Amino acid sequence: MRAHNLALVLQMVANSPDRPSRAALAAATGLTRATVSALVDDLIAGGLLAELDPPPRTRAGRPAAGLALAPDGAAGLGLEINVDYLAACVVDLAGTPRHQLTTHADQRPLPPATALAQLGRLASAARAAAEADGLTLAGAALAVPGLVAPDGLVRVAPNLGWQDVDAPALLSAVPALADLPITVDNEANLAALGELRADGGSPSFLYVSGEIGIGAGVVLDGELYRGVHGWSGEIGHVTVYPDGRPCRCGGNGCLEQYAGQEAMAADPAGAATALGIALSAAINLLDVDAVVLGGRYAAAFGWLREGIEAELKRRVLTADLAPVTLRAATLGEDAATRGAADAVIRAVRDDPAGWLARRPDEPPHPAAEK
Amino acid sequence: MRAHNLALVLQMVANSPDRPSRAALAAATGLTRATVSALVDDLIAGGLLAELDPPPRTRAGRPAAGLALAPDGAAGLGLEINVDYLAACVVDLAGTPRHQLTTHADQRPLPPATALAQLGRLASAARAAAEADGLTLAGAALAVPGLVAPDGLVRVAPNLGWQDVDAPALLSAVPALADLPITVDNEANLAALGELRADGGSPSFLYVSGEIGIGAGVVLDGELYRGVHGWSGEIGHVTVYPDGRPCRCGGNGCLEQYAGQEAMAADPAGAATALGIALSAAINLLDVDAVVLGGRYAAAFGWLREGIEAELKRRVLTADLAPVTLRAATLGEDAATRGAADAVIRAVRDDPAGWLARRPDEPPHPAAEK
Numbered sequence: 003m004r005a006h007n008l009a010l011v012l013q014m015v016a017n018s019p020d021r022p023s024r025a026a027l028a029a030a031t032g033l034t035r036a037t038v039s040a041l042v043d044d045l046i047a048g049g050l051l052a053e054l055d056p057p058p059r060t061r062a063g064r065p066a067a068g069l070a071l072a073p074d075g076a077a078g079l080g081l082e083i084n085v086d087y088l089a090a091c092v093v094d095l096a097g098t099p100r101h102q103l104t105t106h107a108d109q110r111p112l113p114p115a116t117a118l119a120q121l122g123r124l125a126s127a128a129r130a131a132a133e134a135d136g137l138t139l140a141g142a143a144l145a146v147p148g149l150v151a152p153d154g155l156v157r158v159a160p161n162l163g164w165q166d167v168d169a170p171a172l173l174s175a176v177p178a179l180a181d182l183p184i185t186v187d188n189e190a191n192l193a194a195l196g197e198l199r200a201d202g203g204s205p206s207f208l209y210v211s212g213e214i215g216i217g218a219g220v221v222l223d224g225e226l227y228r229g230v231h232g233w234s235g236e237i238g239h240v241t242v243y244p245d246g247r248p249c250r251c252g253g254n255g256c257l258e259q260y261a262g263q264e265a266m267a268a269d270p271a272g273a274a275t276a277l278g279i280a281l282s283a284a285i286n287l288l289d290v291d292a293v294v295l296g297g298r299y300a301a302a303f304g305w306l307r308e309g310i311e312a313e314l315k316r317r318v319l320t321a322d323l324a325p326v327t328l329r330a331a332t333l334g335e336d337a338a339t340r341g342a343a344d345a346v347i348r349a350v351r352d353d354p355a356g357w358l359a360r361r362p363d364e365p366p367h368p369a370a371e372k
Numbered sequence: 373m374r375a376h377n378l379a380l381v382l383q384m385v386a387n388s389p390d391r392p393s394r395a396a397l398a399a400a401t402g403l404t405r406a407t408v409s410a411l412v413d414d415l416i417a418g419g420l421l422a423e424l425d426p427p428p429r430t431r432a433g434r435p436a437a438g439l440a441l442a443p444d445g446a447a448g449l450g451l452e453i454n455v456d457y458l459a460a461c462v463v464d465l466a467g468t469p470r471h472q473l474t475t476h477a478d479q480r481p482l483p484p485a486t487a488l489a490q491l492g493r494l495a496s497a498a499r500a501a502a503e504a505d506g507l508t509l510a511g512a513a514l515a516v517p518g519l520v521a522p523d524g525l526v527r528v529a530p531n532l533g534w535q536d537v538d539a540p541a542l543l544s545a546v547p548a549l550a551d552l553p554i555t556v557d558n559e560a561n562l563a564a565l566g567e568l569r570a571d572g573g574s575p576s577f578l579y580v581s582g583e584i585g586i587g588a589g590v591v592l593d594g595e596l597y598r599g600v601h602g603w604s605g606e607i608g609h610v611t612v613y614p615d616g617r618p619c620r621c622g623g624n625g626c627l628e629q630y631a632g633q634e635a636m637a638a639d640p641a642g643a644a645t646a647l648g649i650a651l652s653a654a655i656n657l658l659d660v661d662a663v664v665l666g667g668r669y670a671a672a673f674g675w676l677r678e679g680i681e682a683e684l685k686r687r688v689l690t691a692d693l694a695p696v697t698l699r700a701a702t703l704g705e706d707a708a709t710r711g712a713a714d715a716v717i718r719a720v721r722d723d724p725a726g727w728l729a730r731r732p733d734e735p736p737h738p739a740a741e742k
Contacts, residue, residue, distance in 0.1 A: 157693055206600045229659020230576045231694055236656040239689040241649050253687040279611050283653045286606040289599020317623045319609040324601055
């Protein structure tokens with residue numbers, strides 16, 4: 003019951019457009035003022051809520067102190083390994099990105115343990131920066147361009163050359179991460195979630211991430227559609243030309259061979275047509291009303307758009323009834339790490355009692371003690 | 373509260389493997405014996421539950437009378453209009469099909485009102501047969517091979533040549549249907565639901581219906597995935613050969629041009645390959661672990677299978693990790709009408725209070741009065 007009420011109060015503050023007072027929370031929840039105050043005190047001590055001074059008086063009446071998500075308490079660490087870069091990102095409980103670190107380097111020649119050790123160094127730097135701000139990391143989430151099992155095992159990441167890599171165990175070997183819960187997810191799934199939070203627009207869309215490989219995340223009514231194994235959205239291996247170029251997956255004519263980063267550089271018009279054909283298949287099957295192009299596609303959006311839209315108009319059965327909105331991702335290359343860090347934050351916001359029970363005994367910042 | 377408890381008791385009987393007694397229902401729900409008895413009496417009077425004599429004694433102890441869904445009370449009427457046939461089906465509350473009527477005739481030359489009037493005659497005959505059994509129809513659901521708006525308006529049914537047809541209004545003009553609530557849905561969606569109930573197997577699959585046109589229903593975790601507008605699963609218009617045969621939808625190389633009923637008769641091997649290419653796209657995007665082939669594909673399964681599986685093996689990224697099960701629909705051509713009738717029955721089972729309030733005052737069968 004206490005766990006439920008802690009989550010209730012925290013969510014109510016998180017979703018409130020202004021800063022509610024303790025009295026307003028008591029009225030909205032139906033809990034007694036004393037119960038709400040005890041819950042709020044626990045959430046403040048745990049670095050999840052902050053009580054802020056009243057804003058300057060602009061109208062009559064005595065303003066009460068207001069509650070907000072603590073900007074200097076719990077935070078999430080988002081990590082990404084991709085074919086030609088590593089990235090780390092810290093997002094605070096209020097959803098504000100605080101630190102973003104990116105290193106460009108080809109990961110393909112490296113054994114997984116080496117690549118993850120290098121990512122671990124970036125993660126250590128991000129953690130140090132977060133702690134210098136007084137933030138306490140609640141966990142880390144890793145985005146990988148591949149198929150991930152529910153326990154975090156990376157089954158296959160074709161463009162990294164990975165197979166059955168225990169990424170959580172390898173990252174936990176980094177001293178700075180050893181005490182953090184670590185989860186792993188597909189990068190397009192996490193990027194789609196990042197875009198969902200950042201955009202505030204349509205709650206239903208297909209997010210397509212164009213890097214060396216191509217992945218997609220399906221969001222319907224504000225929820226990620228994962229599929230049976232969590233492997234939905236593999237649009238990079240949708241066949242565009244059945245007898246076309248061989249793909250490293252063993253198929254022929256996969257989208258990735260025509261609209262991956264390298265093919266796109268060689269033939270942008272061909273990339274747009276191929277993307278339009280594969281996106282049409284996805285829209286005919288999934289009935290989403292928006293497509294968000296992320297990763298390298300975000301920067302290339304201006305010269306991809308016309309070619310893609312011509313194919314959608316021709317090949318989507320419902321194009322005349324309900325046109326599909328095509329737009330560039332607002333987060334660009336940061337979407338996956340933002341989504342990963344957000345996933346950590348969401349877990350804390352959904353279960354504050356769990357966080358209060360396992361958080362470090364001595365928060366690094368005295369503000370959290372007040 | 374009464375509405376909630378009526379539904380609770382009815383669902384508990386529906387989901388019970390044996391026939392529970394009133395006492396067992398009281399114990400399981402936490403309601404008093406008197407409350408349960410009053411609810412059960414109402415459900416029996418409304419033709420939703422039946423109290424059956426104890427089964428012959430097979431062990432020690434005195435068996436109590438058991439409750440079951442009434443096989444002679446409320447029933448659902450499923451209707452289908454397709455390009456070359458009309459069908460009607462009656463399913464009783466326990467999910468048992470009671471009557472199935474099918475008429476083969478090309479519907480394309482007929483104006484929608486004429487085609488629906490003919491379907492109305494089939495529906496009248498099905499209703500007469502149901503009432504001769506003592507059943508009371510709770511409503512009708514119509515399956516249409518096209519895009520249907522939430523209010524039942526058929527926006528487009530390309531292979532029937534329909535556009536913006538108010539199917540519920542036209543069916544309500546049939547005297548035998550005038551007093552029934554009528555809903556309309558896509559035929560592949562309803563067929564997928566019919567297959568889900570009938571099969572009892574995997575709760576996640578893609579159901580593909582092969583007629584003159586081709587549609588699909590996506591079922592994940594026992595729920596139909598409808599998409600934003602209810603237009604998901606339009607696999608017939610997934611591009612297989614980008615510069616291929618022109619389709620009546622305005623595209624080129626749509627699956628329907630290579631694996632629709634007419635193309636399949638002319639070139640079965642080509643149909644299998646085309647189906648395999650489009651199914652691979654669907655599996656890469658949706659991550660379902662089973663594909664169920666219905667409509668004409670069910671009968672043709674033996675000679676389609678090998679060609680389809682060869683493409684899945686080659687083109688589904690996760691084929692080696694988690695092979696997809698391919699099987700023929702168990703219901704064949706009856707799947708859509710069965711699913712439609714089931715949808716009516718489910719609505720009654722989910723809201724028995726609504727049914728009790730609006731059911732006809734004098735049930736046609738004296739058994740419902742006892």
